[in-house]
Amino acid sequence: MSLSVSFPMEWFKSDPHTQLTATSSEAFQFITTPEGGGFELQPGQLESAAWCDYGFVNAKVYHESHDVLVLLFSFYDRDHRVITYHVGILPGVRTEICLPLIHLNGEKLFLPRYPGVMQTVLRGDAGIDRKHITRFSIATLPSTTSRAVQISDLALSLTEPVFEYEQQPYIDDLGQLKGRDWPGKTVDAEALTDWLRTERQLAAQADHNGGDLSRYGGWKALRFAATGYFRTEFDGSRWWFVDPEGYALFSTGMDCVGPACSMHVTGMEHLIPSLPEREGLYQEAWSQDGEEFSFEIANLITAFGAEWRSNWVAMTDFRLQQWGFNTIGNWSNDRFINESQLPYVYPLVDFPMTEQTIFRDFPDVFSPEYERNAGSFAEQLLPLREEQRMVGYFMRNEPHWAFVDGLNLTGQMLKSPVRYASKKEFIRWLAEKYKTVERLNMAWDSVFEEFEDLYDVLNVNVTGDNLTSAREVDYNQFNRIMIRRYVEVPARLCKQTDPNHLNLGMRYAWVGSDEVLEGCEWFDVFSMNCYQFSPDKEQIAQISGRLNKPVMIGEYHFGAAEGGMLAYGIRAVATQKERGEAYRYYVEQGAAIPQLIGVHYFQWNDQPVLGRYDGENYQIGVVDVCNRPYEPFVQAARKAHDQMYQVRTGMTAPYNIVPMEIPKTGF
Structure with a gap:
């Protein structure tokens, strides 16, 4: 048996949205319309046994699009089951793709990263039969523009490829994308330091008078019986969180409030500029194992030196309260939680598992x-x-x-x-x-x-x-x-x-069937993540009605094409102004749903241009890598938070301008 079996272009047939042309004997290019498109292996070109004889599908990919390209490699078996590898590829970088076929068993959702590759996610059925693969296709997701993609050396292989890349720094010394300008881009370290120190002074001068809010963030205009701990209450019309003093709360939380969303270094070294030593002033910007580096922390150290952490805590606490966020969301920094006065939610770790x-x-x-x-x-x-x-x-x-x-x-x-x-x-x-x-x-x-x-x-x-x-x-x-x-x-x-605290559930990615609700009456609040432009009113009412429990949203977000990032997230709009409007629409529409008692945004920081640990690199943060807020976003957030209780109690109609969605570049 040979080491590999190549896939020549003649073996494939393209769909109506795709133009397929040869560029050499071992390479071809395909161009898709903005609707997306792709091509499929024609029947009879490959014996079905080959999918079992070989362990990998390998290829070299290159494109020059404006953002991350997500290629879809789909495998179908004779029972019409499908597994699709969603693979993210940076623009302007020649990238080696490797698909381990063992994962066609469906046992993995997120795959380990290969050098140079962004996130790889498996979608589809609970495994397919490798002995009886009947179809194989390659396609792209829809995009804002057409796509031109070059593929070479596409082959079934016994081995993984050799990952050999040229040094090609892709980001600058502050962690920002090189070769592109945008409003709000930080020019250099001096501008970074001046701006952050000015922002810190504003925080020092702030008056934290709660006004019409309790010390736990509750709304003083509505009070129930106090128990000394957070609980829930149904007032006959709608559900509420109730704070320890008895005040009603609709929770607007922020997930991952921390100083960093660290960049994964291993495998991406060829795209990274020279980094500070792991010992010395910038030591805290490195993970202990040296596999991750935080430009956010490095930038804070540049501005504040050894006292960077206390300055970040004070500045961030000021911002959250000034902008009207009333809950510290999941996966937030322990020190920040301890030093802030805001209420918080707690993520348990190491959910019980079994060896098998x-x-x-x-x-x-x-x-x-x-x-x-x-x-x-x-x-x-x-x-x-x-x-x-x-x-x-x-x-x-x-x-x-x-x-x-x-x-x-x-x-x-x-x-x-x-x-x-x-x-x-x-x-x-x-x-x-x-x-x-x-x-x-x-x-x-x-x-x-x-x-x-x-x-x-x-x-x-x-x-x-x-x-x-x-x-x-x-x-x-x-x-x-x-x-x-x-x-x-x-x-x-x-x-x-712990009988004192609320069990907030498991934050299901979605509720794909009624079976998922089994046992959930044991929760005090049913939580799920809802990446839509507004919470699903009908589904929330159905879940709440069945369980007789309130519902909360643990994650949602919006990214924008405008700016210095290459992937926008699961839901996307064109501009930062529209991103702020999307946030306002979501919060106010959510506040108007009687069974919904909180919406938590994912997340505080933008993800790194070159990807976090798993390769996600979304423009979803409230602040960028230089800790600069997206002003249109936070202005809209303040408006939403200022009137959400009027919306919730029916005194004001919710914001009703639906932003125009653009195709995502998520995974």
């Missing part, structure tokens, strides 16, 4: 190991039980298993040869339901000799391609049983450990 998982991060929930680890997990709350400024805690963020809509956890479990405790429970449950294996066979159209035959993967899968209605019902019911236990066990133990 059923799919991605879904544990073997009936294993004694799960309950044992859930007990250790809950103990994180012990030192926080008397903390009055803490609103509540999130148990986790965006479970990866829930990214597959309609995921059949029971089916996934039975495909595995592992003798999970949950599989044992499923077999016990079936035996209790059907009493005899003959009744099970009649319902399932199966030929098991005993219930224990369900442990045999071959026995299960022989009859598993076409589910009978009864078998499908059983799978769905047990899916719910497992999800309920997944939620209930740690939630119950957390509440036993």
Whole structure:
């Protein structure tokens, strides 16, 4: 067998939005319209066995677009299941792409970064059959303009490519994109220092009189019974957070309030200018392992020297309060939380897992190991039980298993040869339901000799391609049983450990099916992340009605094409002014939803031009890498916060100008 199998251009057929031309014997270019487009491997060009014989799809890619290019490499099997690799590629840089085909099993969502590559995310089904791949395609996402992309050396390979790059600094000494100017760009270190010191003086002169707000940020115009801790209240018309003094609160939070969103250095060295030594004045700008560097912290050190951290805390606290944010959101800096007076939410870490998982991060929930680890997990709350400024805690963020809509956890479990405790429970449950294996066979159209035959993967899968209605019902019911236990066990133990604080849920990325809500009545607040232009009013009402709990949004954001960044985020607009208007629209529309009690924006800092740890590099921050706020954004935020209680109580109509969305350049 050869080391690789090349894919010549003649093997592909382009779609109507794509022009495909050869540039050499081993390279071709494709041009797509702004709607996006791509091309597909024609049938019969490659034996299906080749996808199993080789471990990687490799290619060299180059483009000169105005922003990050996201290429979609999609693989389809004979059962019409699909897995797509979303790969981010910087403009103006020749980049080696490597797709490990082992990940077609669907077990990963975010892949490790290869040198020079931005984020790689897998989307689609819970795995496909590599032995029976029927289609392979390459495409682009829609964009604001047409795209011209050069691809060379596209091949199936036994090995990863050799990543050899020329030194090509892509950012300046302040961490800003080189070769582009924009309003608000910091000219040099001297201008940076002058501006930050002036801003710090404003913070020192500030009067923090709360006015119509309580010391916990609650609205003094509406008061309920006080308990000394945050709680929730339904007033007959709408839900509220209630602060420790009894005042109503609609939570407008800011996620990741910290001095940095650090850049991942490893693999990107060829694009980075000379950095300060890891020892000495700029030591705190480096991570301990040397894999990350923060230009934000380096810039603060340049302006304030060794006292940079206390100056940043004071300046940031002043800004948040001046702009009307009333909650410190998830993943925020511990020192900032301790020195601020704002209430905060707390992210628990190390959600209980088991050595063997059923799919991605879904544990073997009936294993004694799960309950044992859930007990250790809950103990994180012990030192926080008397903390009055803490609103509540999130148990986790965006479970990866829930990214597959309609995921059949029971089916996934039975495909595995592992003798999970949950599989044992499923077999016990079936035996209790059907009493005899003959009744099970009649319902399932199966030929098991005993219930224990369900442990045999071959026995299960022989009859598993076409589910009978009864078998499908059983799978769905047990899916719910497992999800309920997944939620209930740690939630119950957390509440036993800390009865004073609110359980704010798991911040699901979205609610893809009704099954996800199983067990969620154990939460005090159901949280989800909602990357839309406004919160989903209908879905929020349905969730709240089913659980009899309020709902909060843990993440949303907007990025703008205007500025010095190359990727805009999950939702995007053209200008910073429109980005501010998008924020105002989201907050005021959210405040008008009776069942919604908070919206937390993601995030405080822009992400690095060359990507954080996983390659995300979105223009979503309130401040840029030089700690300069986006003024149109913060002005609109103040307007939203100033009148959100009037909106919430029906005295004022919410802001109703919907910003015009442009195609995202996210992953």
